[in-house]
Structures are given as C-alpha cells and as structure tokens.
C-alpha cells in the first residue's frame with residue numbers, strides 16, 4: 001500500500017535535528033532552567049477531596065528565614081466568568097483561576113490553596129508545611145453515579161449545567177447533549193439481533209515522565225516572561241493573559257524541551273503561581289517544579305466513567321446504534337465527552353444512531369486531554385460489542401467490520417460526512433497481516449491459556465493554526481523557525497517537508513522552536529496536528545521561498561520571471577539551456593544580487609482527515625494468578641503518508657503500549673473519601689520493557705487529499721484500539737467478557753471464579 | 758540550618774569538591790549544586806530511572822542516594838558519555854534507530870544500557886528487557902530502545 005508519488009526526502013529516515021542534544025544530556029527541559037537570583041516555589045495543596053476553606057493563616061510561613069513571598073487566592077487577579085476559545089477546547093477563566101488556586105473551596109485532593117517562594121526548595125517546603133488552613137470537610141462524590149445521585153453534594157457552587165438545551169436540575173451536570181440521526185426506534189424494531197452492555201473505565205493518567213514546571217518573571221513594567229515545558233506556548237500565553245488579566249503582548253512564553261505531554265501539558269498549573277510569586281518578590285525569577293504525587297493528584301488525567309452501547313443488526317448489517325457516554329470531568333466541567341461522541345460510531349456506517357454525552361463534575365482532578373481523548377473509552381464498548389455480535393452470529397470479526405465499515409460519504413454519528421478515509425484499507429491490511437494469519441496455540445502446555453483479539457479505532461485529528469518562517473543562508477542551507485513544540489521528532493518531519501519542496505536534504509534545513517515573540521501564532525502540539533498542519537505551513541513557506549528565488553533568478557539572468565522554472569532542485573531558463581542554478585548556487589549569490597531572501601507560511605486548517613488503527617493482540621493468561629502477558633502485538637494504521645517512517649512507527653508503538661497499560665493495570669485507585677491511594681509510579685505501575693513484546697507495525701498509506709503530501713494525523717489513533725483488543729483476546733482465551741477496565745489479575749480471577757462456580 | 762558536608766569526588770573523570778546539605782540527594786546535588794542537568798528527575802522515589810547514574814561501577818537511581826555519600830567515589834553521568842572522539846556507540850544507535858521521542862528518559866536509558874553491555878555484551882532480548890525494566894519510557898513503547906541496544910551489540 002504505497003502512495004503514488006515519488007519523493008526524495010519524504011519517506012526517508014534522517015537523524016532528527018535535536019537528537020544530539022537529547023542523547024548527550026545537553027537539551028534544556030523545563031526543570032533545567034536556572035536564572036540569576038532565582039527563587040524556588042512550592043505549593044500547599046488540599047488534603048481533602050472536598051472542603052471549604054474557613055481561613056488560612058500564613059503568618060508563620062512569612063516569618064521564616066529565606067521565605068520571600070507567600071500567596072493565596074486573594075492574590076489572584078479577578079478573571080472573567082466567560083468562555084474563551086483555545087483552539088483545541090475552550091476555557092472559562094474564572095474557573096481556570098479557581099482551579100489554579102482554590103478561592104473558597106477545595107474541589108479535589110491536591111487543589112492548591114497557597115504557595116511560597118523562598119531561597120531554596122527545602123525552605124519553601126518547610127514554609128508550606130507551616131501554613132495553617134481551617135478546613136470544613138464536606139461530603140465528596142468521586143464517580144459519575146455518585147455525583148448524579150439525589151443526595152449528591154453540590155461541588156461547583158452556583159453552577160447550572162445545560163441539559164439538552166434546558167437548565168439542568170441536577171447540581172453536578174456539566175452538560176448533557178445528544179446527536180440523533182435516522183429513526184432509532186425503527187432501527188431497533190427492524191433488528192434481528194440486539195446487544196447492549198455498559199463498559200466502565202477508571203480514571204488514568206498520561207504518565208509523561210517529566211513533571212510540570214514553570215519559571216517566571218513578572219517585572220515592574222508588568223511584563224511577564226515564562227519558561228515552561230508545554231505542548232503550546234501560545235496557548236499558555238492565552239491562558240496566562242486570562243488568569244493574570246494582562247494583555248497577551250505583555251507576556252512572552254519560551255517553550256523548553258518537553259518530556260512528554262500526550263494532551264496533559266496543554267493546560268497550565270504552576271505557571272501563574274510562579275508569576276504572581278515573582279511579582280510579590282519584586283520581579284525575581286521564581287521556579288516551581290511539581291513532584292510526582294502532585295502530577296498524579298493535581299494535573300489533568302483522562303476521565304473515568306462509563307459507556308453504554310446498544311447495537312441492532314439485521315442481515316449482517318448494523319442498522320441501529322445507541323450510546324450513552326458519561327465521563328467524570330473532575331472538579332470543573334470540561335471532560336472530553338464531546339470528542340468521545342464524535343468517535344463512538346465512526347468505524348461503522350450505521351443508518352440510525354443516537355448518542356448521549358454527559359459531562360459530570362466530581363471531586364477528582366479536572367480532566368484534560370489524553371491522546372485521542374474519549375475515543376479509547378468508546379472503542380472499549382463498541383469494539384467488544386461488535387465482537388459479541390460476531391460470536392453470536394458466527395461471523396468473521398474482520399469481515400463483519402469490513403461489511404459495515406465507514407467510508408467516504410458515510411455520516412459520522414455527530415453529523416459530518418466522511419471525506420476519503422482509509423478504514424477499509426486498514427482493516428484489509430490487518431486481515432492480510434502476518435500476525436492475523438499466524439496460528440495461535442491456545443493451550444501452550446504450561447497450564448496457561450492464550451487468546452487473540454482485534455479492535456478498530458478512530459480519531460478525527462485536528463488542523464488549526466500554524467506559522468513557519470524560512471530564511472536562506474548563503475551556504476545553501478535554510479533556517480526554519482516554528483512555534484510547534486517538538487514532543488517526538490517533529491522538527492525532523494516538518495523540516496523534511498520544506499526540504500522536499502526546496503530540493504535540498506533534510507540536514508540542510510535547520511529547524512528551531514522559538515518563543516511567542518518570535519514567530520506567528522501556532523496552536524498546540526496536540527490533536528495529531530503538528531506534522532500535518534505545521535508541515536503544511538512549512539510547505540507553503542517553501543513554495544513562497546521558491547517564488548522569491550524564481551524572481552531573483554530572473555533578475556540575475558535578466559530574463560522575464562515566467563521564463564524561469566524550478567524543477568528537481570534546479571532553477572533554469574525555459575529558452576536558454578545554459579542558464580541553470582541549483583538551490584545552493586543561487587543561495588550563494590543572494591547577497592550580491594539584492595540581499596537576503598526569506599519567506600513565511602501560515603495556515604488555519606479546518607479539516608484534518610481522520611485516522612484509523614486496527615490492532616491485533618495475542619496474550620497468555622495464567623488462570624492460577626490472573627496474570628496476563630501480551631505475547632504478540634501488531635498495530636496497523638492509516639497514516640496518509642509517513643514523512644519519517646521511524647517516528648511514525650514510534651507513535652504507533654508508544655500509543656499501543658499506553659493502551660496496554662490502560663487495559664491491564666493502570667487506574668486511579670480512589671478511597672471512599674476521594675483520596676488517590678496509588679499516586680506513585682511504584683503503585684500506579686505503568687508498563688516496563690519487561691512487560692512487553694516487540695510491537696509490530698504495519699503502515700497503511702491512503703493519502704489525505706487535503707494535504708500536499710497526503711499526511712494524516714498519526715499520534716492519537718494508536719491508543720484507541722488496545723483496551724478493546726485486549727478485552728476481546730481475554731474473551732478468546734477464557735470465554736469471559738470483562739466489562740470493567742483495568743482488566744487486572746484480581747478482576748480476571750473473580751470472573752473465573754464466577755464462571756467456574 | 759544544618760551544617761553542610763564537604764565532598765570530594767570524581768565525576769566523568771574530573772575532580773569535584775563541593776559542600777552539600779546532608780539531606781540532599783545525589784540527583785539534587787548533580788542538578789542544583791553542580792549544574793549537571795543532563796540527569797533527569799521523573800519521580801524522586803526510585804521508580805522511573807530517569808536519574809540513573811553510575812556510582813563506583815554500579816548503576817543507581819541518583820534520587821535514592823545522598824550527595825554526601827559519594828565522597829571519595831566515582832560517578833559517571835550522561836555528560837561524560839560522549840568524548841572528543843565522538844558519540845558512544847549507544848548514543849549513535851539511539852539516534853539512528855529513533856529510540857527517543859521526547860528524550861527525557863534517554864540519559865537514564867543510555868547509562869543503564871552502557872552498564873549492561875559492559876557486563877554482558879551478548880545479553881539476549883529478554884535479558885536486555887529485564888535490565889532496562891528499571892527505566893520507564895512513556896513515549897516509545899520500548900521497541901526502538903531495545904532495537905538500538907541490539908544494534909549496538911551487532912556493530913561492536
């Protein structure tokens with residue numbers, strides 16, 4: 001499955017431009033920022049999931065030697081109570097401010113209530129411990145069902161959510177919406193097979209290895225400078241401006257290298273606190289680093305909750321689908337339930353559908369995006385039910401999916417009509433893969449049992465805004481300035497697209513990620529958009545550069561511009577074959593023939609072209625202990641066009657492994673009073689190298705018609721199928737349907753006991 | 758305020774002499790006192806391996822060792838892995854095999870893998886996975902990291 005066009009740079013595997021700094025320890029991440037006269041901040045956090053602040057006494061902290069500034073919510077500027085668009089999602093700054101530092105009430109354990117800046121982290125920690133808070137502990141609700149119960153506590157005072165266009169009568173409903181097409185009642189009435197189940201998932205964390213951080217200066221001219229590791233420097237600027245009540249032009253955000261994000265480093269947490277502490281310290285720089293428990297308890301994990309799906313089938317066609325999706329948003333509204341609703345039926349062409357989405361406020365950290373946010377949850381439900389249908393009707397799971405696959409022209413469950421998508425090609429590649437066709441010995445003879453599962457997954461991907469500047473060096477290289485944080489090799493994938501246009505090598509482009517003062521607005525590295533959209537901006541900038549250089553060639557040769565052509569990396573004259581210059585040759589002449597040449601490219605892309613991933617999983621279960629080992633795993637995905645195949649494979653593998661952790665082990669283990677009791681890596685237990693086999697990859701390329709090189713978003717689809725693929729494999733091995741994730745040894749043993757009586 | 762401890766140690770072949778608070782971890786000492794920020798913090802409690810360094814010939818999580826403990830000892834960190842002659846073969850293999858995405862785990866993996874290959878140059882895949890299980894990577898799924906170590910073995 002190869003894209004039709006031949007490329008020179010695209011599809012090759014050059015060494016990434018920032019690689020050397022990252023294998024030598026030289027790359028500067030957020031925690032490595034050190035400024036002269038810098039102070040160290042630390043945050044006091046609520047020990048309760050839900051509690052009113054009667055009073056705070058900071059006097060003992062203020063009196064401690066080495067303490068320079070102490071702040072509480074009283075020091076937060078009053079922010080507007082309105083919704084502002086952030087590109088990927090929207091923000092209410094009054095909520096954001098209350099989230100950054102609790103005004104009157106802690107809404108989750110870990111909610112900040114005060115912060116200190118001191119001459120060392122240790123002094124700051126001791127000072128924080130000396131702050132006294134008089135708490136009135138309130139009843140908490142930590143699951144969607146608890147928060148919707150008649151006796152549920154009111155978590156967000158004064159909040160009235162939207163319930164299908166009406167004011168909600170329940171206090172903790174963030175929102176309830178519905179998408180409906182066709183005639184759902186008739187669809188089910190006509191169905192000969194109907195299967196319905198509810199699937200529950202626990203809250204999980206992105207688990208990036210680098211904790212959040214921020215180093216800020218708020219000076220006497222009301223200028224704020226911030227260094228932080230973020231997925232989007234401009235989005236940080238917008239959030240800071242809203243929370244600090246400053247014009248964006250007074251804020252400069254410098255993105256450092258970033259140690260993982262997966263959606264979790266779009267919101268800000270400690271950054272405004274560092275800025276306010278800096279202001280209170282007379283403009284000294286203040287650095288705040290989170291520790292690991294703070295990351296788990298007080299940043300934005302992805303929601304838990306449940307998804308209930310009912311499917312109706314007639315003559316091997318799914319003709320009706322009904323979904324009810326309920327996510328716990330955390331202490332403030334805004335879970336990714338909207339995205340979940342866009343994804344739930346997207347792998348299938350179903351005439352009659354209804355989707356209900358509920359965003360529920362609970363006493364847990366406010367959720368954020370996590371790689372294809374919401375889509376893994378809904379895939380768990382629908383892909384398992386599809387498997388059950390195949391089992392009941394004795395159908396081949398891939399053929400049934402193919403017979404019902406969404407394709408160009410299919411209406412997605414929330415309305416839009418699919419453009420050219422690669423769902424069918426991805427399923428076919430899985431069907432034809434070595435893994436799917438290899439026999440599996442279900443009883444390997446050691447007392448364990450094995451099973452194989454498959455699942456499909458979809459993510460819509462986003463486009464949004466990006467800017468790129470190019471300037472030509474006289475040695476024939478090109479500087480590329482961009483605003484997209486490089487979280488996993490995008491300097492390379494963006495530079496390669498410019499190099500392809502310019503007819504030079506990837507190594508001849510020198511990409512730099514710069515601060516918000518130094519490049520045009522660029523949205524977050526998220527939504528699988530960076531190689532697609534910032535790559536598109538680089539493509540445009542490179543085209544503009546060629547136009548400039550074409551004009552320059554005409555001047556040099558003294559011929560009309562339309563006489564000059566650029567082909568195969570060479571400028572030449574249409575009429576005089578003697579007149580020809582390579583990119584490098586013309587670059588060397590620029591300074592003598594009119595001066596430097598540079599260009600810009602900017603895009604605002606409404607559409608992105610969705611991506612599909614089909615995963616195949618073999619696993620082996622020890623029925624004595626319930627321990628499950630993944631023994632073979634293959635990720636198949638339509639990527640449109642793989643710019644740098646190694647990093648495309650890396651995304652597929654990394655996403656698959658995060659999904660494997662989610663399926664088998666990871667969860668926020670909550671006590672009844674809303675305490676996360678496993679807020680360390682030891683107890684949260686993400687997959688290690690020893691837990692995993694090789695992750696095989698099959699790249700499918702169905703070019704995205706709206707991108708010059710056919711790129712589709714790659715990063716997110718691979719986390720969508722794993723939970724369902726593993727659930728289906730467990731069923732294949734044991735004949736047991738586990739409808740609650742994680743499907744850990746305890747749950748497997750319980751289910752086995754129930755089955756065997 | 759407690760008195761600081763006087764420490765003399767060799768880091769990456771270089772003599773260092775400094776004062777450190779007795780409660781400071783080796784990780785904090787490297788990063789905050791000596792400005793060797795190539796060694797990273799992911800958890801500060803011995804569970805991620807981002808802070809891995811070699812101490813007296815063994816790999817340790819530097820967040821679980823006190824700075825004062827290294828007096829008279831020898832430490833090797835990521836900053837000492839490449840030389841004037843060039844990159845260590847593992848560093849080169851990590852680049853060629855795309856064994857890093859965000860790169861925050863990379864220094865720890867490189868120090869751990871170097872220690873493995875020095876002891877067991879012929880370690881098989883399972884042994885490599887076992888040895889590196891103390892280093893968490895959330896981006897790569899480990900596949901390309903394992904392949905980079907195997908490539909280094911093959912070209913040694």
Ligand code: FES
Pocket residue numbers: 797798799800801802803804805806807808809818819820821
């Ligand atoms: S920081 Fe030392 S093991 Fe994580």
Ligand code: FES
Pocket residue numbers: 209259260856857858859860861862863893894895896897
């Ligand atoms: S590359 Fe990001 S944690 Fe390993």
